[in-house]
Amino acid sequence: MKQPLLRILCLMLLCNAVWAENLSLNDRLAEAAKTHSYTISFENGKFSGSGWDFLINAGMRSQFFLLGEEHGIAENPKLASALFKALVSSGYKFFAVETSPQMAEAMEKAAKSGIDGLKQLFKDGQSKVAFFGMREEAQMIVDIAQTLTGAKGYLWGLDYEVLADRHLISTLESKNKNKLAKLKLKELRKASNESWSKYHESKNPGYIFSFSGDPELIRSLRKTWKNADDEAQGIMNTLEKTLNINQLYIQGKAWDSNKLRADLIKQNFINYWNFKEKNTKVFFKMGASHLIRGRSHTEVYDIGNLIPELAILNGNKSFNVMILQGNGSSTAVFDPTELKYIKGPPKDKYSDGLKVLTEQVSQGSFTLIDLRPLRAIMSWNNTENVKLNQVIHGYDALLVMTDSTASSDLFESTK
Template structure:
């Protein structure tokens, strides 16, 4: 049948009606807006700075920025993933330059007693003195059996050769109970206290003997000991000195914290440990102020990142990262916090408690989880410093479980440093 014009016109009209929605959609469709993660990455790229490393020398606009912030701050807080070889080198270089601006104390993740022992060993013999201490039974505390960490302490102490008490320990004591008990045994005490202390020593010796037999860390005294043994010593030694009281408190707190951990009470264990960290830091702080050593002591703190994040950390507790900025604010001074991450895919040194040494492995603390948007902003080589403060307006709050850790980092630290190409620390060789 031949189509006439009157017949064609209705067909054209109907076709246009069918095509119009598709044409209209094609004309009005716009690219999907960037995801929240993409917006964080773009903001991070706009606020990133380079840090270069040549040997032990750091440079670049990121380095200059960290020094400028540190010089005007009361506290410099460096939260880390443990076991990165280049990170203690960074910390040593930062402290060396900042010591010229008045930084005179270096707070670390060991007990007050072991920090004092290391401080004395370094002051008397430098790195060799530290190695001699570490060669003694129980003389090597956690983390600082890594070569780069030990070298950092030697550098830090060497910058202030004539200053007292440069190292501030604030943590519990996992490996040094034999050193602490030996110090207590050398102090004058009532006979009843000596008997109670002997029982405590016997329990420590039995735990370590069982560990040597099995190589199982559950028998290490700090995890197997009974805190009541410590309380027995305290009850029999009422006129004990301040030093003896503090050592006994460190042993007791260690046993209590770890007892909560081994019985599955993780939150209570983390809470008690955080409170212990804060209490020990404030004790150092009050002694410093009372002695008049410095009208406003400036402290460099280096800990695992969970201890130095501002606000509730990944364990759900408030730690030094919340206390110290507030303490600085009371002094009318700012503080600055830096979160250091290994390069993406890089190994770190991980402590092997069955052999009491360090081995290369994947980062065990999980600090890199959820940090993809920040890693995506890193330069292809070298180290990338990102100022996190401008990112807070982008990621103000979130209920997205994939972004919770990222939000905690952005609001909990001032900077993040991504060490692309980082390497694992090596074990310190001790004769």
């Protein structure tokens, strides 16, 4: 009888210990966040401080450096271009972004002519791309081009293509093809034009072709165009995958849509990677959900889970940083009824559930928190705040850009 009673008492003590640990978990996390925090100053267009030095050192020691962001923060693309410039000497030569491979190539070419080159690319609306219609994001592309003067193929587009289908179709039209393929391509062009006409008449985002188009249009084109070159094959793949991804989303199958998109992002990376040496260094800047290690905010395993494992296989390391706007700060958000960026609350709301971390920021400067020491503090049975758990284990550091500002639309007057 004594032994079972002793076991019960031990179990009760263990439960009490776990309860006490959970009760003080936030306090312990807050204290650790303060202890392992660094500041970054941004003055006269330059970054400095202990946090800046921390990031440079982390990047130099890593093969892959990843910035996972809340989109629309004006200061973040400035940080990204400054970090990349500082890290080029340690071997970084490629910059991966959240657009299609084809439009990344188009932006790389346009950036040779500076910001005016990108404006020229985007001005008619048929070749607009997500995110780079923000002035600061476009300037970042120009800055990267200037850092890598003369380089080719340095901008890696890993995503699908939401807005530039007409630009991609024009490229297909410029290529030699048989009569049946020409007919199928005319059908694709007609469907795209009609969809966009309905959009411009109604301002209903549901008529944007990437959300309303039928992927069978692309499949039938591919079947009739057997000798399409690699560029045409790549364009058809981007168009078909985009339509598939968004069709699933429209049908209410959000998880399936996110899974297919994550698979596309990983495959696009692999397509670039297969032609590079195993120790090639790559800098990533994408939405925070894509670059988190482990299961993402959309419940899939995205590129952020693949990259650390690849680094290990190569005998190297990776380092990822989550970037958030300052507490109470606005960001630029995309207005799909006007195809432009406007000031508003953060769209993806990555800061939700992270109050215990974001409250530990310094005033008057950006705060960088090294999350790695916080992992041992997280209780194994603490499931109350899943998002906090995800971020602490999924990111190596968190950067809160105190007093950050919203990005501006590229075509908005600067006066």
